[in-house]
Amino acid sequence: MLSHLECARCGLRHDADQPQNLCIECASPLLARYDLTHVRKPTSENSLWRYRDVLPVRDPDPAFSLGEGMTPLVPLPALSRALDATILMKDESLIPTGSFKARGAAVGVARAKELGIEGIKMPTNGNAGAAWALYAARAGMRSVIAMPEDAPLITREEVEASGAELRIVPGTIADAARAIKDVDLFDASTLKEPYRIEGKKTMGYEIVEQLGWRVPDVIVYPTGGGVGLIGIHKALHEMRELGWIEGPLPRLVAVQSTGCAPIVRAHEAGAAESTFWDNAFTSAFGINVPKPLGDFIILKAISETNGIATAVDDGQIAADRAECARLEGVFLCPEGAATISAVRKLRENGWLQADDEVVVLNTGAGIKYPGVRL
């Protein structure tokens, strides 16, 4: 059961039954904390709501779900042979709205509704805005979404169709944020509200459950804002506290594009935080985030698990996207393909062993990116 919110930086406690954004002392992201003493094993629901005892929505309405979660964990035998590695793919393409952003939106919107919030606003590179606009429509809530003008066209259409107010802004996601600064609605930007992480952490619960309640050796995650990586790490800690898993946690790998790699640069420098990445560009839009708000949490999760941050270039991502389609019949999103490029690189430089069991995240559907030339 949800007990309170805790600042990820200074630890200050916040009331979870009031709408909250960042820490009132230090403006850092807040993390949901639970009373884990009465948590039951998952229900038989075929969605992320099976983990309801570790989700923040006190009274989830089954009628609200679009079936988000419980995506398959698929072996990639041919690609594994080609790369001399052992690769399983958590396939988030099979989820409402076509990207794993649906997890964060389903839980974030449901909790916002429960707290009596009447509408949300958010700047986005595309998929998050689409998911939140659609789930807000499902919940009967207003939304205002701001997007850079080069965001993928399909995500624009999803937002428009949902009835949300869409603002197309020249520049980057930072300019989009400025464009809605004065809109008087709840700010649901990445990590500026505490419950998106909770939706995304269910990927961690699912991976472990689908492996028969054990952890893989390595989890490889395409990192933009890092919410999914932070969430998976949080889920692993919760499961350890619950006694559902034991032993060392999987090594967490953050993959970025060489066109926007603030976490890699910070990790390699041994820094606790990242610095702004100038002129960020990658065709893997979801990971084009020049200075993630939760950088210090991402970096800590990587070092605590003996993981690594690594950058791959857009040309290699394109090549591996094609390779995976050819060998496995799987058309990854560019961000998902970046995880394959990372496995290739880390196998070549010896960081990964052939028998390391590696779970890669395909965070969205390849078919959401028509015409993308990497």
Ligand SMILES: *Cc1c(COP(=O)(O)O)cnc(C)c1O
């Ligand atoms: C948003 C997004 C990412 C990055 O997610 P974070 O959890 O914010 O790092 C990766 N892939 C896709 C397809 C996305 O939409």
Ligand SMILES: [Zn+2]
């Ligand atoms: Zn704080």
